[in-house]
Amino acid sequence: MCFLKGEEFCPGAEKVQPIIKSVEESDIIILDSPNYVMEMSGNLKNLMDHFAYRWITHRPYGKMFTKVGLTISSSAGAPANNTVKSMAKQLKWMGIPKVYKFPFISNALNISTISSKKEAELKQKSEKIALKVKKRANKPKASLKGKIMFYIFRKMQASPSASWNPKDRDWWIEQGWIKNVRPWK
Numbered sequence: 001m002c003f004l005k006g007e008e009f010c011p012g013a014e015k016v017q018p019i020i021k022s023v024e025e026s027d028i029i030i031l032d033s034p035n036y037v038m039e040m041s042g043n044l045k046n047l048m049d050h051f052a053y054r055w056i057t058h059r060p061y062g063k064m065f066t067k068v069g070l071t072i073s074s075s076a077g078a079p080a081n082n083t084v085k086s087m088a089k090q091l092k093w094m095g096i097p098k099v100y101k102f103p104f105i106s107n108a109l110n111i112s113t114i115s116s117k118k119e120a121e122l123k124q125k126s127e128k129i130a131l132k133v134k135k136r137a138n139k140p141k142a143s144l145k146g147k148i149m150f151y152i153f154r155k156m157q158a159s160p161s162a163s164w165n166p167k168d169r170d171w172w173i174e175q176g177w178i179k180n181v182r183p184w185k
């Protein structure tokens with residue numbers, strides 16, 4: 001329904017649309033999830049499924065091509081690298097060129113049982129990452145990879161035989177992307 005007819009017809013649109021609108025208005029997009037069996041939580045993945053229509057393959061939002069992403073995952077003991085990578089993949093497919101990652105092991109079950117030494121160490125690391133994110137957000141730019149992805153899917157949308165979904169194709173035409181408008185300019 002969402003892909004073919006429109007996001008306003010998607011079941012749950014009244015809950016999802018305000019969230020995606022705030023994502024689209026933000027300069028920095030942060031996804032945060034505890035590491036659950038080496039992945040993001042099911043709830044976050046469910047939200048990501050609702051965002052699927054905004055993937056580059058469908059109807060990407062132009063400003064995404066210059067935004068900055070950050071993915072954070074806390075883990076009790078195992079490395080959460082895979083989890084932050086998986087969350088970053090979601091943002092990259094929405095067009096975000098640069099996604100910073102912050103996986104951390106808390107050696108605790110939640111914030112109330114974390115040691116003060118660990119808390120101080122994590123605070124220091126998070127401040128370093130925050131500086132990098134802010135620096136990039138102050139000078140937003142598209143990446144070469146993001147531009148290549150755009151041109152690949154532009155080619156698909158420009159070809160009536162390759163574009164199977166008229167709703168997606170109309171979006172690319174309306175944005176002027178099939179002609180000479182580029183989302184990062």
Ligand SMILES: Cc1cc2nc3c(=O)[nH]c(=O)nc-3n(C[C@H](O)[C@H](O)[C@H](O)COP(=O)(O)O)c2cc1C
Pocket residue numbers: 033034035036037038074075076077078079106108109110111
């Ligand atoms: C369903 C579930 C699965 C979990 N899986 C893992 C895991 O695979 N590895 C790990 O180190 N911790 C695991 N944990 C522990 C959580 O990662 C840890 O409690 C989390 O960092 C707490 O974050 P929060 O305070 O934001 O909830 C799991 C916890 C739950 C409830």
